[in-house]
Amino acid sequence: xxxxxxxxxxxxxxxxxxxxxxxxxxxxxxxxxxxxxxxxxxxxxxxxxxxxxxxxxxxxxxxxxxxxxxxxxxxxxxxxxxxxxxxxxxxxxxxxxxxxxxxxxxxxxxxxxxxxxxxxxxxxxxxxxxxxxxxxxxxxxxxxxxxxxxxxxxxxxxxxxxxxxxxxxxxxxxxxxxxxxxxxxxxxxxxxxxxxxxxxxxxxxxxxxxxxxxxxxxxxxxxxxxxxxxxxxxxxxxxxxxxxxxxxxxxxxxxxxxxxxxxxxxxxxxxxxxxxxxxxxxxxxxxxxxxxxxxxxxxxxxxxxxxxxxxxxxxxxxxxxxxxxxxxxxxxxxxxxxxxxxxxxxxxxxxxxxxxxxxxxxxxxxxxxxxxxxxxxxxxxxxxxxxxxxxxxxxxxxxxxxxxxxxxxxxxxxxxxxxxxxxxxxxxxxxxxxxxxxxxxxxxxxxxxxxxxxxxxxxxxxxxxxxxxxxxxxxxxxxxxxxxxxxxxxxxxxxxxxxxxxxxxxxxxxxxxxxxxxxxxxxxxxxxxxxxxxxxxxxxxxxxxxxxxxxxxxxxxxxxxxxxxxxxxxxxxxxxxxxxxxxxxxxxxxxxxxxxxxxxxxxxxxxxxxxxxxxxxxxxxxxxxxxxxxxxxxxxxxxxxxxxxxxxxxxxxxxxxxxxxxxxxxxxxxxxxxxxxxxxxxxxxxxxxxxxxxxxxxxxxxxxxxxxxxxxxxxxxxxxxxxxxxxxxxxxxxxxxxxxxxxxxxxxxxxxxxxxxxxxxxxxxxxxxxxxxxxxxxxxxxxxxxxxxxxxxxxxxxxxxxxxxxxxxxxxxxxxxxxxxxxxxxxxxxxxxxxxxxxxxxxxxxxxxxxxxxxxxxxxxxxxxxxxxxxx
Ligand code: SF4
Ligand code: SF4
Numbered sequence: 011x012x013x014x015x016x017x018x019x020x021x022x023x024x025x026x027x028x029x030x031x032x033x034x035x036x037x038x039x040x041x042x043x044x045x046x047x048x049x050x051x052x053x054x055x056x057x058x059x060x061x062x063x064x065x066x067x068x069x070x071x072x073x074x075x076x077x078x079x080x081x082x083x084x085x086x087x088x089x090x091x092x093x094x095x096x097x098x099x100x101x102x103x104x105x106x107x108x109x110x111x112x113x114x115x116x117x118x119x120x121x122x123x124x125x126x127x128x129x130x131x132x133x134x135x136x137x138x139x140x141x142x143x144x145x146x147x148x149x150x151x152x153x154x155x156x157x158x159x160x161x162x163x164x165x166x167x168x169x170x171x172x173x174x175x176x177x178x179x180x181x182x183x184x185x186x187x188x189x190x191x192x193x194x195x196x197x198x199x200x201x202x203x204x205x206x207x208x209x210x211x212x213x214x215x216x217x218x219x220x221x222x223x224x225x226x227x228x229x230x231x232x233x234x235x236x237x238x239x240x241x242x243x244x245x246x247x248x249x250x251x252x253x254x255x256x257x258x259x260x261x262x263x264x265x266x267x268x269x270x271x272x273x274x275x276x277x278x279x280x281x282x283x284x285x286x287x288x289x290x291x292x293x294x295x296x297x298x299x300x301x302x303x304x305x306x307x308x309x310x311x312x313x314x315x316x317x318x319x320x321x322x323x324x325x326x327x328x329x330x331x332x333x334x335x336x337x338x339x340x341x342x343x344x345x346x347x348x349x350x351x352x353x354x355x356x357x358x359x360x361x362x363x364x365x366x367x368x369x370x371x372x373x374x375x376x377x378x379x380x381x382x383x384x385x386x387x388x389x390x391x392x393x394x395x396x397x398x399x400x401x402x403x404x405x406x407x408x409x410x411x412x413x414x415x416x417x418x419x420x421x422x423x424x425x426x427x428x429x430x431x432x433x434x435x436x437x438x439x440x441x442x443x444x445x446x447x448x449x450x451x452x453x454x455x456x457x458x459x460x461x462x463x464x465x466x467x468x469x470x471x472x473x474x475x476x477x478x479x480x481x482x483x484x485x486x487x488x489x490x491x492x493x494x495x496x497x498x499x500x501x502x503x504x505x506x507x508x509x510x511x512x513x514x515x516x517x518x519x520x521x522x523x524x525x526x527x528x529x530x531x532x533x534x535x536x537x538x539x540x541x542x543x544x545x546x547x548x549x550x551x552x553x554x555x556x557x558x559x560x561x562x563x564x565x566x567x568x569x570x571x572x573x574x575x576x577x578x579x580x581x582x583x584x585x586x587x588x589x590x591x592x593x594x595x596x597x598x599x600x601x602x603x604x605x606x607x608x609x610x611x612x613x614x615x616x617x618x619x620x621x622x623x624x625x626x627x628x629x630x631x632x633x634x635x636x637x638x639x640x641x642x643x644x645x646x647x648x649x650x651x652x653x654x655x656x657x658x659x660x661x662x663x664x665x666x667x668x669x670x671x672x673x674x675x676x677x678x679x680x681x682x683x684x685x686x687x688x689x690x691x692x693x694x695x696x697x698x699x700x701x702x703x704x705x706x707x708x709x710x711x712x713x714x715x716x717x718x719x720x721x722x723x724x725x726x727x728x729x730x731x732x733x734x735x736x737x738x739x740x741x742x743x744x745x746x747x748x749x750x751x752x753x754x755x756x757x758x759x760x761x762x763x764x765x766x767x768x769x770x771x772x773x774x775x776x777x778x779x780x781x782x783x784x785x786x787x788x789x790x791x792x793x794x795x796x797x798x799x800x801x802x803x804x805x806x807x808x809x810x811x812x813x814x815x816x817x818x819x820x821x822x823x824x825x826x827x828x829x830x831x832x833x834x835x836x837x838x839x840x841x842x843x844x845x846x847x848x849x850x851x852x853x854x855x856x857x858x859x860x861x862x863x864x865x866x867x868x869x870x871x872x873x874x875x876x877x878x879x880x881x882x
Pocket of ligand 1: 274275276277278281283284319320388
């Protein structure tokens with residue numbers, strides 16, 4: 011099964027054309043913490059691409075991707091690399107260059123890997139899946155794949171009705187990767203080493219008890235139902251590392267994540283995730299502390315999210331927050347509980363959350379009507395909410411977010427509708443508390459593997475009527491209402507409970523141009539294409555999406571078991587009708603759903619997981635405290651030069667600042683921070699480089715509260731940057747309050763640039779200098795000097811190369827000169843030249859920044875000497 015593969019280096023393959031796409035750093039890899047396993051001559055490793063069906067900025071926040079990536083790369087026999095769906099501009103660039111989509115670590119063309127694994131967190135990601143396969147040159151339909159193609163598998167919470175995706179995936183892994191996927195992949199790696207062919211590997215895959223494939227039989231698979239894999243020891247053994255690699259750009263959730271618990275004890279009857287992640291398994295505090303230490307000290311995060319389906323159900327969550335706040339307060343690390351069940355938020359928890367930085371106050375209410383809450387098996391007491399919000403307001407929160415759903419299977423009457431009870435409830439809470447309310451309302455989609463899997467889905471028209479009522483009856487100013495797009499919910503209904511026919515609808519929609527439909531704006535734009543695909547389906551798609559299912563009809567997902575048997579869902583449905591609550595999960599519960607058994611059990615004991623670390627005498631494995639500007643007697647300033655190349659040129663300035671902030675925190679250098687609630691290093695840049703322009707002399711500075719040696723400074727930071735960003739020189743000197751500290755930008759004179767022209771523009775640049783466009787620059791000799799491309803200025807050493815122009819430009823002329831060239835050639839600079847900054851120059855006479863700051867250091871030293879002399 012050895013494959014020859016020409017790997018793609020995106021920096022060489024696209025060159026400056028990367029500037030033509032949004033977020034170019036999404037496509038170049040090279041992130042800190044990425045695992046790059048060098049390719050040896052026929053090294054026999056199993057090459058796996060872990061794929062996410064949405065773009066980099068979303069996929070890099072996905073925990074499952076990082077867990078699988080790090081879990082597989084921990085196996086010596088496996089090389090796991092990442093690939094994400096791309097935006098349309100990059101898709102055009104790939105097609106224009108006739109290149110396949112590739113993995114980020116070593117540029118493996120996707121069609122050359124052995125196995126592509128998609129993590130499907132949300133059903134609507136499917137057009138992203140097809141886009142990745144298509145651009146990766148892998149046949150979309152599994153029936154068209156042959157021995158030379160990769161095996162394409164999927165998994166995740168959005169793939170529990172795999173029948174819909176059966177045309178595309180060779181196999182689907184049901185459940186948690188730690189519960190069996192890693193071992194399976196390792197077995198496949200061993201088989202590859204022994205020369206197994208694709209069909210042998212696939213045969214091994216489908217024999218796994220948690221793997222679903224379209225035509226399961228005992229003879230072929232050994233089972234006819236794929237049973238969900240569960241990591242039984244979650245919480246009592248260290249979790250797979252999930253914070254590396256660190257993204258190149260700001261992602262949708264740009265903070266550290268500790269998964270403190272898996273599963274949720276609450277059993278809300280509409281909740282698919284609640285079933286998928288059963289049983290509740292609590293992570294020990296010691297493991298939480300160890301993971302937090304690494305996130306703060308190794309990854310450089312100062313905001314940590316304590317995630318789970320319902321974090322307030324973590325035993326003694328208040329004690330955990332106390333300990334975390336104590337350990338990390340000095341480093342200004344804040345902790346968020348992103349998912350709080352409304353009734354679980356207590357006043358003490360609120361107090362602890364308000365100790366550092368304020369995170370959002372969010373309540374998932376679903377419906378405020380108490381009888382309907384009994385049907386949902388979810389109680390939210392209105393008075394409790396009012397009490398909590400009143401106290402939160404007193405503590406400084408000024409807004410709260412509420413989630414509701416419409417379309418739940420409730421017996422509405424003329425006087426009591428879902429929308430009217432939501433409006434009445436919100437107006438009442440707002441009146442009593444005075445809080446500003448952000449209200450989010452979605453349409454309920456019946457999900458497979460829940461007690462509501464049989465109910466009808468309301469039509470888009472009914473949904474729109476309900477949502478409009480809510481929007482119109484909550485006054486702006488006090489309420490900000492956002493509603494889910496009804497078309498999105500409608501399509502999600504097709505994918506959630508559809509059968510194999512839905513796969514062909516998706517296929518046609520993709521062929522018609524649908525892409526990234528998990529984004530509401532994309533889906534709205536693509537709606538006519540979806541409608542056209544529905545029209546060609548050969549069955550009434552709309553009726554199929556909306557219809558209720560008979561309780562005894564076979565369901566498309568019957569060949570998957572998440573644990574509970576069908577009679578459990580049926581029993582829960584009867585309890586819904588009877589408005590009866592089912593108690594929370596507890597070890598040894600008396601309402602067994604079928605999940606806890608031989609190896610797997612609900613683990614939520616408070617006693618087991620208290621570690622006693624509240625003892626203040628225990629050493630804390632944390633860095634030096636950060637120091638803020640106030641009360642520091644002597645300050646030092648370090649001015650330094652760094653490179654931005656080899657991919658670093660595509661890191662946008664704000665992301666660069668973030669990388670510096672993280673590197674500084676990890677370096678433990680004695681850096682001074684700003685004052686306030688969100689202290690940041692006192693970091694300053696002389697200028698901002700346009701995206702795609704390389705530089706070997708960017709200038710920045712930091713304030714220090716202790717001197718460090720110049721080399722120690724360089725070494726401490728360089729180990730935390732990607733290879734293209736390198737500090738090459740630094741200069742440390744004391745500063746004094748006897749004179750005003752000048753900003754770097756105020757000392758900026760300009761820069762020396764090198765323009766390397768491509769092809770025809772190479773000779774045409776002479777015409778530019780002969781024409782009117784160049785006159786303002788040629789006549790401004792004090793600000794501009796040029797060498798190369800037929801010009802020679804003695805102020806510039808070196809370049810007489812015909813293809814290369816060296817330009818020394820004062821800052822005010824840099825941009826006009828680039829724009830004059832763009833206007834002359836009629837295109838953007840990156841289409842005719844590569845630009846590099848050679849040196850940043852300082853005032854007054856275009857010297858190096860180090861020369862300027864050596865002068866300033868001498869002045870400071872003299873002032874300090876005079877003051878000391880006066881004082882003695
Ligand atoms: S609290 Fe309810 S809705 Fe939330 S995760 Fe648990 S079961 Fe699901
Ligand atoms: S068996 Fe009981 S405790 Fe275990 S997951 Fe099911 S309901 Fe919860």
